Amino acid sequence: MLWENLREEEFDKAIEVSGGLCIIPLGCLEKHGQHLPVGTDYFEAMSIVKQAAEREEAVVFPIGAWVGEVSCFHSFKDPGTARLRGCVGIKQEILLKILEEICDEIARNGFRKILIVNGHGGNSALLKHFLRCQTYENKPYATLVTSAFAYSEIDPRRLYGTVSARKGEFDYLTNEDMETLKRFSRTGTGGGHADIREASMVMAYDKSLVAQDRYDAECGESNHRTDYLSEIGVESANAWLANYPSSYCAYAPHGASETIGRAMTEICVERLAKILSLIKSDEDCVRSAQMLPKENPL
Ligand SMILES: [Zn+2]
Structure with missing residues (x-):
């Protein structure tokens, strides 16, 4: 289910059938030689996520291809010389804020498990740091990260x-x-x-x-x-x-x-669908995010 396709009154049902799980596919805008588009990582993540979320019903959040970590490109003042046109780098501190705001908003809408599915290797360090930042406040939801690919x-x-x-x-x-x-x-x-x-x-x-x-x-x-x-x-x-x-x-x-x-894509979808199935039926990921005892009712 795509978040943007749901009508307001359909959210309660969507949250129920998805076990409270919302997925954020993450890529970036970055040059991929001269033969692939700059949105490559986003397209890959998005198509894997969409198919997996059809098999194991979950809601997919409509994040843009531009939310991705290619910050080093800030230093290239002349994209023509560096031949890197089309790259869009948002500074890490801003991306962390954007991700946090989006996760908080997803949770405010009733989801308790947020899985970021990453299609861009350059996002890995940022996402590790983001998970750590998510512990600064006791969030009422679990933040989870996995790769889109079964590399x-x-x-x-x-x-x-x-x-x-x-x-x-x-x-x-x-x-x-x-x-x-x-x-x-x-x-x-x-x-x-x-x-x-x-x-x-x-x-x-x-x-x-x-x-x-x-x-x-x-x-x-x-x-x-x-x-x-x-x-x-x-x-x-x-x-x-x-x-x-x-x-x-x-x-x-x-x-x-x-x-x-x-x-x-099929192999990656199979892997991700298994992960979605596990998370949908798992309530302890939310408890452990808040360091609550395993048995604590939510
Ligand atoms: Zn790529």
């Missing part, structure tokens, strides 16, 4: 094994798709940003958004500029972007297809 399970090698073992369910995959999965099983994806997984999943979402003739427009391989620091255990600002200045970290995803994306 290891949609790795081409693992996926090839899964779809081979469950042929009947994935009979829409073509011979060419299987060859593509085999090829990427041998080489790996070359990274996780604008790779075969993201290209395929965006195709499954909307094929017209993927520029298949632009896979090789830029190089997705690292220039290893900051490796000397990471090798000695030193983290530095912008390290990833210094290594991948094109904001493209992958082997060119030739062979990516709508059908491969459909299979990958």
